[in-house]
Amino acid sequence: MPEEKLRVIGIDGGPRKGWNTARAVGEALEGAAEAGAETSLYRLWDMNFKGCASCFACKRRESFLRGACAFKDGLSPLLDALKGAAGIVMGSPIYLGDVTACLRAFWERYIFSNLNYDADNPSVMKKGPSSVVVYTMNVPSEAIPKMGYDALFRLHAGFLGRLNGDFVEQIAVCDTLQFEDYSMYHAPMFSEEHKRRVRDEVFPGDLAKARAAGRRLAGG
Numbered sequence: 001m002p003e004e005k006l007r008v009i010g011i012d013g014g015p016r017k018g019w020n021t022a023r024a025v026g027e028a029l030e031g032a033a034e035a036g037a038e039t040s041l042y043r044l045w046d047m048n049f050k051g052c053a054s055c056f057a058c059k060r061r062e063s064f065l066r067g068a069c070a071f072k073d074g075l076s077p078l079l080d081a082l083k084g085a086a087g088i089v090m091g092s093p094i095y096l097g098d099v100t101a102c103l104r105a106f107w108e109r110y111i112f113s114n115l116n117y118d119a120d121n122p123s124v125m126k127k128g129p130s131s132v133v134v135y136t137m138n139v140p141s142e143a144i145p146k147m148g149y150d151a152l153f154r155l156h157a158g159f160l161g162r163l164n165g166d167f168v169e170q171i172a173v174c175d176t177l178q179f180e181d182y183s184m185y186h187a188p189m190f191s192e193e194h195k196r197r198v199r200d201e202v203f204p205g206d207l208a209k210a211r212a213a214g215r216r217l218a219g220g
């Protein structure tokens, strides 16, 4: 019998195809595939779904849905695909100091249904997927504490840790190139020359980190 491959799911929470976030998620998935995993990519922006409806079906005493979101919409195929996955790589640009609305909406549905209101037994999943989150942002890395993003990342790591995967890894991709041609936009606080230098000299290293994290998700 051929051995079943580990599955690693990529979730792109950014709207722009081919830009910073999409490239980092793609790179992590390539790393996972390199390490032998079966990979698939979901672009939340293209999916028609909402955040948690607060129906509490996942918390009902008699519910057989415990650990799974009962609400059926365009997110359901992804929630189904996540069952039994070994790893998830999620990417999001930072929008107004947090992940995008669609990644948050996904987390509300996926993470909340796994949380138990039971201090002794806080997660439904005894062993869930390991996770990698790639955050892309305009601010340089040294501004992360000042912006409070380090606290944000700790908060996210706490929720994702409740999935009981082997690890949660977070990668901050900072000072990203935001426009192809800065001369077309009013953005005097940014230097295009500096942004291009970061793109050429730092971004490849960020992609390499994402690729290595993808390999780890696949047990590599």
Ligand SMILES: Cc1cc2nc3c(=O)[nH]c(=O)nc-3n(C[C@H](O)[C@H](O)[C@H](O)COP(=O)(O)O)c2cc1C
Pocket (backbone or CB within 6 Å): 014, 015, 016, 019, 020, 021, 022, 092, 093, 094, 095, 096, 097, 098, 136, 137, 138, 139, 176, 177, 178
């Ligand atoms: C609506 C919006 C809000 C943003 N808010 C922030 C922010 O709070 N902090 C930050 O560092 N960058 C912010 N950015 C910049 C993006 O996070 C950054 O350009 C990111 O790399 C974009 O990812 P992408 O190239 O994959 O689209 C914002 C961009 C948009 C469009």
